[in-house]
Amino acid sequence: MNPSRRKFLQQSLFAAGSLAFAAHAARAAAGPGPHPGAHDEAYWEKVRAQFPLTSKRVFLNNGTIGVSPYKVIDSVYEDMLDCDTFGWHGGGEQEALSALASFLGTKEEEISLTHNVTEGINIVCWGLPLAAGDEVIITNHEHVGHAGPWLNRRKLSGVSLVVVDLGKTAEETLHNISKAISAKTRLISVPHIPCTIGQVLPVKEICSLARQRGIWTCLDGAHPPGMLRIDLHDIGCDFYAGCCHKWMLGPKGTGFLYVAEDKRNVLQAYYGGAGVDTGWDLTTNPFLFKGYAESGHRYFYGTQNSSLYQGIARAVAFQEEIGRQAIEERVKALSGYLQDQLIRLHPDMDMLTPQEQISRAAQVSFRVKGRDMQKFQARCQEKEIIIRYVPENNIHCIRVSTHIYNTYAELDYFLSEVEQFVFS
Ligand SMILES: Cc1ncc(COP(=O)(O)O)c(C=O)c1O
Known part of the structure; x- marks a missing residue:
């Protein structure tokens, strides 16, 4: 030039x-x-x-971290100020759940609030009933937030990882994944868009192939929400771990995990706490643990930053305002x-x-x-x-x-x- x-x-x-x-x-x-x-x-x-x-x-470099618009920043600030002026807390969680469900084409009960993609991947990685020798298909283009949990599960419980090459076309990638499936494959866990080369994977076709073979699917959705219009029911995955701090333009340290309704009783919750159970009592014999929440709350618990969650709802509204x-x-x-x-x-x-x-x-x-x-x-x-x-x-x-x-x-x-x- x-x-x-x-x-x-x-x-x-x-x-x-x-x-x-x-x-x-x-x-x-x-x-x-x-x-x-x-x-x-x-x-x-x-x-x-x-x-x-x-x-x-x-x-x-929005692929590493997005920046938020004033509408999100101001809303988080004002809500935090409000909470600390009046000594209360709450409301944002419900707003975020309903905004995310409509943004992602899911039911509200299928969404759990997390802090990032990695957390969502870990919930799936440790919650699925996988035995030593069961195979999980991943790709050779993973981010540490997806590879790390699986390498750890491999180390601690002997799950086998099958690493496939991404193809140069959607068709080639689908073919490579299809070829990697064996009688031991229990899960295909791949990025919707890898952090490396930004290629959009043919996720709908991958999920359909997996369903036909009785294999679960988990998508690492760090990048697409806020970049592409997404309908998770249409994609047909079982699990989708996303974040709100890249293309969604939401507050840092916010994310979500989608668990398809029919997989809620497959994916075991491993953390207990406020929101996870439907009733408990330590004064009875035996102790009472009634059961798990029939919603995404099964996988998140305890005190959260309601103002940040309200910021997710504002980010969704901002995107919808533009279209x-x-x-x-x-x-x-x-x-x-x-x-x-x-x-x-x-x-x-x-x-x-x-x-x-x-x-x-x-x-x-x-x-x-x-x-x-x-x-x-x-x-x-x-x-x-x-x-x-x-x-x-x-x-x-x-x-x-x-x-x-x-x-x-x-x-x-x-x-x-x-x-x-x-x-x-
Ligand atoms: C494809 C992919 N997966 C997972 C992650 C981890 O995301 P988080 O930092 O929200 O856990 C990233 C982060 O850049 C990513 O690009």
């Missing part, structure tokens, strides 16, 4: 940012309103102004643009994210032969461009994530860095 274009991009980037900053002062009270339904950059600038995100930074279809189309358009431009940059570009439409969404991962991508990430950091280096499973690539607060100007700025550093 020539220097004048580069300067222009930088200027427009930061000019747009200062406009956004002025709007921040108004604390985005009015909200962005619904998407107008046509290509409209001015609308997305209005959306950007709903976030405190600094204009001095190009933040393309979930508009969000999905926007984040895909940004990533699609970036992917196409990267491929055009140089024949040595090793584009790892599949290009087929059904397999790509809001993340693009790439590397360049002979170039140290970790160094590139560090250089980007110096230039206030935040991206993720992916060392997992020796992939050693760069992952770029897009969300509704990103602009094409930011992507062009990033592309100019790729061009300069990697190919000059």
Whole structure:
């Protein structure tokens, strides 16, 4: 990219940012309103102004942690203040359960509140009745939050892990999983979208295949909620562990676990406490433990931060105000643009994210032969461009994530860095 274009991009980037900053002062009270339904950059600038995100930074790492809009932050703050002014606590949990159920296409009783994806995966990992030698299919693109619990279960109770390669297409991935199934397979536990290359797995087909073979399914849903429209009943999985702190734009340290109603009596709860049981008494002989809650409360317990949970409901309302279809189309358009431009940059570009439409969404991962991508990430950091280096499973690539607060100007700025550093 020539220097004048580069300067222009930088200027427009930061000019747009200062406009956004002025709007921040108004604390985005009015909200962005619904998407107008046509290509409209001015609308997305209005959306950007709903976030405190600094204009001095190009933040393309929503896949690690999302940023919340003022509506969420203010709601958490105000609710905490209210709780501490009047010495009360509560309400947010119920709001979160009903917001999440409608967001995910489930019944309210199928949702448990957790603090992150890892917690949900651990509940499934330890709650399923698996014996030594039973096989669990995972992939070679796992995050530690999914791999870690299974490696631990393998170590402590002898469950066998069968690691399949992700294919370059949805069809190939389905084929690889299908080939890995044996008479000992009890569970297929895979990411809906892996943290490594952002590929959307054919989860509906995987779940259907598993059901036909009497195999349970668990999906690591760290990334898709808030990025793609999701209907868990339609996908047909048994378990889905998600978080609200990436694309959902909710408070950090909030998540959920979906347990299909007909699997509630299969997945054993291993922690007791307030909310888990339907009645207990230590003065009877034998002691009374009536049973487990007939809801997702079977898997969470004790005092929670009600204000954070209320923030989940505000995040869902924020997304619904814009429109979930508009969000999905926007984040895909940004990533699609970036992917196409990267491929055009140089024949040595090793584009790892599949290009087929059904397999790509809001993340693009790439590397360049002979170039140290970790160094590139560090250089980007110096230039206030935040991206993720992916060392997992020796992939050693760069992952770029897009969300509704990103602009094409930011992507062009990033592309100019790729061009300069990697190919000059
Ligand atoms: C695919 C995937 N799974 C699991 C996790 C762990 O999520 P959490 O930190 O919410 O437990 C992440 C986090 O980035 C992830 O990308």
